[in-house]
Amino acid sequence: MEKIVKLHDKEFRTLIPEAEIDRAVSELADKLNADYRDRPTPLILGVLNGAFMFASDLVKKLDFNPELSFVKLSSYCGTGSTGKVSELIGLKNNLEGRHIIVLEDIVDTGESMEHLLKSLEGHRPASVEIATLFFKPRAFRKDFAVKYRALEIGNEFIVGYGLDYNELGRNFRDVYVAVG
Ligand code: IMP
Numbered sequence: 069m070e071k072i073v074k075l076h077d078k079e080f081r082t083l084i085p086e087a088e089i090d091r092a093v094s095e096l097a098d099k100l101n102a103d104y105r106d107r108p109t110p111l112i113l114g115v116l117n118g119a120f121m122f123a124s125d126l127v128k129k130l131d132f133n134p135e136l137s138f139v140k141l142s143s144y145c146g147t148g149s150t151g152k153v154s155e156l157i158g159l160k161n162n163l164e165g166r167h168i169i170v171l172e173d174i175v176d177t178g179e180s181m182e183h184l185l186k187s188l189e190g191h192r193p194a195s196v197e198i199a200t201l202f203f204k205p206r207a208f209r210k211d212f213a214v215k216y217r218a219l220e221i222g223n224e225f226i227v228g229y230g231l232d233y234n235e236l237g238r239n240f241r242d243v244y245v246a247v248g
Pocket residue numbers: 118143144149172173174175176177178179180181224225226227231232233
């Protein structure tokens with residue numbers, strides 16, 4: 069059922085219900101299970117804050133044993149990308165020779181992910197792939213591969229299931245889109 073919520077100055081309406089998100093996360097987990105089952109202990113790196121809920125639900129659906137860690141990187145202010153990317157923090161694991169799966173809530177322009185990939189490359193991992201809950205193909209302007217995408221959307225601004233509008237809306241089970 070469609071619902072309207074207000075966060076700060078904006079109204080949002082239901083776009084993707086919980087059940088559809090859950091289905092997409094399961095499909096993505098199946099692909100990771102097929103690709104990583106036989107590799108030596110993959111390292112899952114969740115990107116905070118946005119990927120916390122996605123990471124939590126996804127790892128419960130994996131049938132291999134990954135290490136799980138989180139990093140933080142933020143480039144967003146309000147509903148438009150600032151283009152400025154801050155430092156990557158929280159990287160504690162030794163990444164050399166590791167198979168890394170980066171978990172993101174959303175890849176929009178790809179700016180912040182590009183920055184993260186560059187930081188990771190310096191640590192000489194065996195492989196790095198990106199698994200994102202949402203992908204905006206029309207906003208993406210980079211040339212790295214985003215191999216695992218649970219859901220693709222247009223250029224609309226969304227909140228819920230980890231994603232925020234100025235820090236609100238992350239706790240919603242469904243995903244909402246800005247109205248107007
Ligand atoms: P990019 O650097 O332009 O790819 O933006 C990536 C970051 O911007 C994501 O990790 C999100 O935190 C944020 N972001 C991009 N699009 C949205 C959106 O529609 N809703 C909420 N946050 C978004």
